[in-house]
Amino acid sequence: MDRLAYLLRRLLLVIPTFIGITIVCFALTRFLPGGPVEMRLMRLKGLAAESAESSAAAGGRNQVTAEYRRQLETQFGFDKPILRQYWDWLVVNRMGMNLPSYDFPDRTAWQLIRSRIPVSVWFGLVSFLLTYLICIPLGIAKALRHHQAFDALSSLVIFIAYAIPAFALAMVLKMTFCGTTEGLLDIFPLGGLASDLDVPPSLWESVLDRAWHMVLPVTCYVAGSFAMLTILMKNSLLDQISADYVRTVIAKGATRRRAIWGHAFRNALIPIATGLGPMIGLLFAGSIIIETIFEIPGMGRLSWDALVGRDYAVFLALLALTASFQLIGNLISDVLYMLIDPRIDFSRR
Numbered sequence: 127m128d129r130l131a132y133l134l135r136r137l138l139l140v141i142p143t144f145i146g147i148t149i150v151c152f153a154l155t156r157f158l159p160g161g162p163v164e165m166r167l168m169r170l171k172g173l174a175a176e177s178a179e180s181s182a183a184a185g186g187r188n189q190v191t192a193e194y195r196r197q198l199e200t201q202f203g204f205d206k207p208i209l210r211q212y213w214d215w216l217v218v219n220r221m222g223m224n225l226p227s228y229d230f231p232d233r234t235a236w237q238l239i240r241s242r243i244p245v246s247v248w249f250g251l252v253s254f255l256l257t258y259l260i261c262i263p264l265g266i267a268k269a270l271r272h273h274q275a276f277d278a279l280s281s282l283v284i285f286i287a288y289a290i291p292a293f294a295l296a297m298v299l300k301m302t303f304c305g306t307t308e309g310l311l312d313i314f315p316l317g318g319l320a321s322d323l324d325v326p327p328s329l330w331e332s333v334l335d336r337a338w339h340m341v342l343p344v345t346c347y348v349a350g351s352f353a354m355l356t357i358l359m360k361n362s363l364l365d366q367i368s369a370d371y372v373r374t375v376i377a378k379g380a381t382r383r384r385a386i387w388g389h390a391f392r393n394a395l396i397p398i399a400t401g402l403g404p405m406i407g408l409l410f411a412g413s414i415i416i417e418t419i420f421e422i423p424g425m426g427r428l429s430w431d432a433l434v435g436r437d438y439a440v441f442l443a444l445l446a447l448t449a450s451f452q453l454i455g456n457l458i459s460d461v462l463y464m465l466i467d468p469r470i471d472f473s474r475r
Contacts, residue, residue, distance in 0.1 A: 129464055136460055140453045147449050148221075148442070152212050155438040156204065162228045163198045165436045202228075221446040225439040229432075235443035238428060245319065246417075246424035252340065253347030261352060262398065265359025270386075272364060280356075288353030296346045296419040303342065314342050317421030343420045347413065355398070362397045366390035392466060399462040 155161065199205045203214060219225050223236035230238065268277045290298075305312025315321065321335050366372065367390050375385040417427040425444060432440040 133457070133460065136457060140457070144446075144449055144453060148216070148446055149212055151445055152215060152442060153208060155442065156208060156211065160436060161204075162202055162436050162438060163195060163204065166198055167195060215442065222439055222443040225443070227440050228437045229435050229440075235440045238440055239425065239443060239447065242423060242425045242428045245422060246426065249340065249343060249347060249422065249424065253344050256344065257348050257351055257355060258398075260348070261355040262359050265356045266363060266391075268356070268360040269363040269367065272360075284353045284356055287349050290349070292346055292350050292413070293415045293419065295349055296342070296416055299342045299345065300419065315339050317419070319422065343416050343422060346416045350413075358397055359394070363390060363394040366394045369393075396463065396466050399466050400459050 196205075203211055206214070215222050215225070223234065223239075225235050227233055227235055227238055264280065268280055271277050300306060300316065303311050303313045304316045306316070315338065317339075319336060319339055320332070321339075327335060363386075367386060369390070372385050372390050375389055376382060380388075413424075414426040414430045416422070417424045418430060425448075429441060429444045431437070432444065
């Protein structure tokens with residue numbers, strides 16, 4: 127009963143947290159300079175000389191600009207009070223999903239996001255599974271071989287991977303293996319999701335081509351959390367192995383192998399489980415840097431394009447979606463926490 131009450135409290139906490147996140151970011155998009163109104167007026171004043179708007183502004187620029195500003199503010203809903211704007215965005219337009227994109231007026235924010243979700247989820251899911259399948263066994267192996275040669279050599283590799291930023295690793299891999307530098311290897315494609323073929327490929331050829339395009343981006347995805355998760359797993363298992371209850375189990379006649387795998391291993395997974403939820407949110411958010419470098423049309427690149435182009439309709443819709451998944455991921459972490467460690471007393475939480 128205490129667990130159910132705790133989960134209900136955490137579930138109710140999601141609502142004010144989500145409102146707090148979105149209302150702060152929504153207000154920033156309304157008060158910071160350089161919004162969609164200013165961007166449109168800049169085109170009108172001649173930065174986009176070939177546009178019809180700049181041609182119309184050539185005669186009475188100041189008068190037309192003032193009139194056009196009022197029209198744009200009405201079009202974007204900026205003429206209403208800030209709380210009314212937020213209510214319309216959150217409720218009437220369903221977190222902005224029904225609003226048309228500023229850059230692509232014929233498509234709504236949800237239509238743009240929906241076309242990018244499968245790409246980010248596919249890359250995120252593969253990276254997520256590979257990260258856990260590699261890091262958890264590696265962390266266990268390092269803990270069981272603590273202060274041995276394997277532990278030292280693997281730590282060297284891990285810390286090197288941790289020290290290299292994601293964008294630097296992506297550029298190094300691209301220059302080394304994509305033929306962009308003379309004399310180096312030309313093995314993997316420069317970017318994208320599929321090759322441009324004259325003949326439609328078979329299903330198997332399509333799968334292999336997609337996998338070939340994913341090698342370098344997925345490597346960068348995994349490298350981002352590789353070191354942290356491996357060291358976390360190692361240290362957690364070492365803490366459990368040195369605990370009193372493990373020594374007690376061994377003193378009662380159990381083998382060290384049974385004490386580790388039957389008792390210590392489960393408790394060592396608790397820190398891993400608490401970090402599982404936030405990683406679930408990353409499945410849908412994508413990576414701005416990696417997707418931009420490798421020209422992957424995912425949600426990360428969409429959010430970057432929306433932010434640079436001041437397309438706040440798409441940016442806020444993406445923010446609401448990723449914040450929702452992040453909060454749901456935190457709830458999943460709490461559930462996993464309870465399943466792994468039944469000793470937790472939720473009556474005090």
